[in-house]
Amino acid sequence: MIVAEQKSFDEISKMVESFDKVLILGCNECVTVCLAGGEKEVGVLATSLRLLRKQGDRPITTLEETVTRQCEWEYLDQIEKLAEEADCIISMACGVGVQYVAERFPDKWVIPALDTKCAGGSVKHGQWEERCGMCGECILHKTGGICPVARCSKRILNGPCGGSQNGKCEVKDVDCIWDQIYKRMMALGRMDQLLEIEPEKNWSKARDGGPRKLVREDVMIG
């Protein structure tokens, strides 16, 4: 899933200070699971904004809604009337959702309430870690199901580097993922695979090649 984190309240409140009626729009997908932009977080942000603005001479009216997915037009169609009522929309979705909302409601000012962090998962309650680098060409079959693109600080494809010390990374306080890859391959009896040198990766399939677009004519309708 996409992992996101709420911006500081101070930052959000500054972005909405010139608006009197806002629609706070949550998303029921990834950001609900990572506790950043679901129905509950919408409620807390709305109440917080009202509490702040009630103390001044410019109270704020909040409209609250959470849609199934902000990254699909059909769900945004359902909030058309709410959006019309509001001066601006605070999207509590990832960057994708924010852009869909902005595109669907071109005359509305849209504010992002979250910082989108990575494609990852929850390793325990309250802790999320990056797992996929979205490089566009998966190599997990070569590395025992552990991704060096997303989880090695240097994205090394033939690791580990010389900075791997006692299973820890030299760049930041994380496990050396190449150490993990070696341990797993050893356990699986596939160490010989690691002797093969991985050639340079075609990064043009990743974000480095520009914005990516997928077209599948077989599933197109209409």
Place this chain on the structure above:
Amino acid sequence: MNEFQPKIVAFCCYFCAYSAADLAGSMRLQYPPTVRMIEQPCSGRIDIQLILQAFEDGADGVYVAGCLEGDCHFLKGNFRAKLRVGQAKKVLDDVGIGGERVEMYNLSGSMGPRFAEVAHEMHERIKNLGPSPLNKTAASAPLPAAAGSE
């Protein structure tokens, strides 16, 4: 001059603080009438939104009273409540109401005197802090002539 009488909401766990309040009553212990109690099945029922809503609806202070640590009827409810109260403190600081207006207490069902003590403690704290910023306008407005109190 009317003295400020705070409105305090106490979210009390059924298994401890609520029973302790009962005991305090049986023991004829006095505690401030400014505390309004809300019974909860467990302090772990508390949620940041409930705390914020209490302030929005006019509370000057809020506290959550759960079982002694390690004694929660549902094992971890009071630890979770403690974390949520911590989060509520941060949000209340962010919005300018002040995190010191919310607190977490732990007591057992047999601690009637402690229940009264906590109520006094919170009453004093909120009284010293004054009305919540949301109630300040209302507090400074002249009261109707008939509304006289000490």
